[in-house]
Amino acid sequence: MYFHRDRGFAQPAASEITPQSVYQSRREWLRHLALAAAGSSLGAFAARDALAAPIPPRAALEGVHSDIGGAQTMEKPTAHEDATGYNNFYEFGTDKADPSQRAQSLKTQPWTVSVDGEVKSPRRFDLDALMKLGAIEERVYRLRCVEGWSMVIPWLGWSLSHLIKAVEPSGSARFVQFVTLADATQMPGLGSRVLDWPYVEALRLDEAMHPLTMLVFGMYGQVLPPQNGAPVRLAVPWKYGFKSAKSIVGIRLLAQQPGTSWEKAAPREYGFYSNVNPNVDHPRWSQASERRIGEDGLFAKKRRTLPFNGYAAQVGALYAGMDLRKFF
Ligand SMILES: Nc1nc2c(c(=O)[nH]1)N[C@H]1C(S)=C(S)[C@@H](COP(=O)(O)O)O[C@H]1N2
Numbered sequence: 001m002y003f004h005r006d007r008g009f010a011q012p013a014a015s016e017i018t019p020q021s022v023y024q025s026r027r028e029w030l031r032h033l034a035l036a037a038a039g040s041s042l043g044a045f046a047a048r049d050a051l052a053a054p055i056p057p058r059a060a061l062e063g064v065h066s067d068i069g070g071a072q073t074m075e076k077p078t079a080h081e082d083a084t085g086y087n088n089f090y091e092f093g094t095d096k097a098d099p100s101q102r103a104q105s106l107k108t109q110p111w112t113v114s115v116d117g118e119v120k121s122p123r124r125f126d127l128d129a130l131m132k133l134g135a136i137e138e139r140v141y142r143l144r145c146v147e148g149w150s151m152v153i154p155w156l157g158w159s160l161s162h163l164i165k166a167v168e169p170s171g172s173a174r175f176v177q178f179v180t181l182a183d184a185t186q187m188p189g190l191g192s193r194v195l196d197w198p199y200v201e202a203l204r205l206d207e208a209m210h211p212l213t214m215l216v217f218g219m220y221g222q223v224l225p226p227q228n229g230a231p232v233r234l235a236v237p238w239k240y241g242f243k244s245a246k247s248i249v250g251i252r253l254l255a256q257q258p259g260t261s262w263e264k265a266a267p268r269e270y271g272f273y274s275n276v277n278p279n280v281d282h283p284r285w286s287q288a289s290e291r292r293i294g295e296d297g298l299f300a301k302k303r304r305t306l307p308f309n310g311y312a313a314q315v316g317a318l319y320a321g322m323d324l325r326k327f328f
């Protein structure tokens with residue numbers, strides 16, 4: 001079964017769709033998270049256990065926010081155990097189980113994110129101040145890894161556009177670069193030369209400003225686990241997973257398109273855009289279908305991969321007139 005809601009941006013409020021009681025408790029719970037995180041510098045991140053709140057009851061339509069309307073998926077989220085146990089986070093090793101086994105002691109407090117470059121108001125945020133820039137909401141997005149598997153993840157966060165507006169891009173800003181933590185004392189994977197460290201990613205400014213592009217602080221109703229990119233990461237649902245950088249420490253607005261880690265490592269295989277595209281194969285494998293994690297039984301069928309990972313109605317216009325084979 002494959003449900004996808006392609007209703008454009010006109011969307012009834014969640015309160016009209018979700019049973020009132022569920023909606024209320026969800027809202028209360030989300031407010032709770034926001035308050036806990038904003039409350040003190042100890043906040044959510046020191047008090048992980050206290051915050052490991054029960055996962056809120058799931059309704060048919062989760063966490064709708066007017067910004068993203070029809071982009072919410074109704075697919076069943078991937079099991080929490082899979083989403084937190086099968087990861088790509090090469091700073092902790094290249095095996096899928098490495099991040100969950102080796103990232104647990106990642107120090108996420110204190111944490112700062114500096115935002116600078118082509119902006120009128122460069123700033124260095126500590127995590128609490130950063131989280132307060134937007135209202136935390138839950139959004140269930142598909143994540144499609146370039147390797148041919150996918151998951152459905154209920155993220156907690158807000159549109160990155162809130163942060164970009166806060167620092168006031170100058171007229172010359174055209175790209176947004178994301179720099180992630182590279183601390184060899186905490187990250188055993190840095191000893192390997194598979195990638196240039198730090199892991200860096202980037203988006204065009206209009207992609208970064210798109211309401212679907214999300215700055216993420218939590219998942220499954222809880223603060224982000226280290227293996228998923230604590231304490232703050234990106235979720236760009238129409239692009240291959242590697243564009244969604246984890247454990248971000250710097251965001252820089254740039255006039256010129258910067259290189260990115262995977263593009264530098266293998267320019268023929270990983271382009272700057274990396275929009276999910278079933279019609280453009282990776283040089284070493286097809287991108288036409290995907291394996292949904294958790295559906296890997298003997299008889300599980302692969303799923304067809306959708307253009308822009310199913311978000312074409314929302315983001316297709318960003319690429320009008322572009323040759324997506326050339327700009328892969
Ligand atoms: N810093 C950093 N971010 C990263 C990666 C990485 O190795 N390092 N891997 C990427 C890849 S390839 C994918 S598919 C997603 C996986 O996110 P998840 O483990 O939360 O599902 O994170 C992306 N972000």
Ligand SMILES: [Mo]
Pocket residue numbers: 088144145146147240241242
């Ligand atoms: Mo990936």
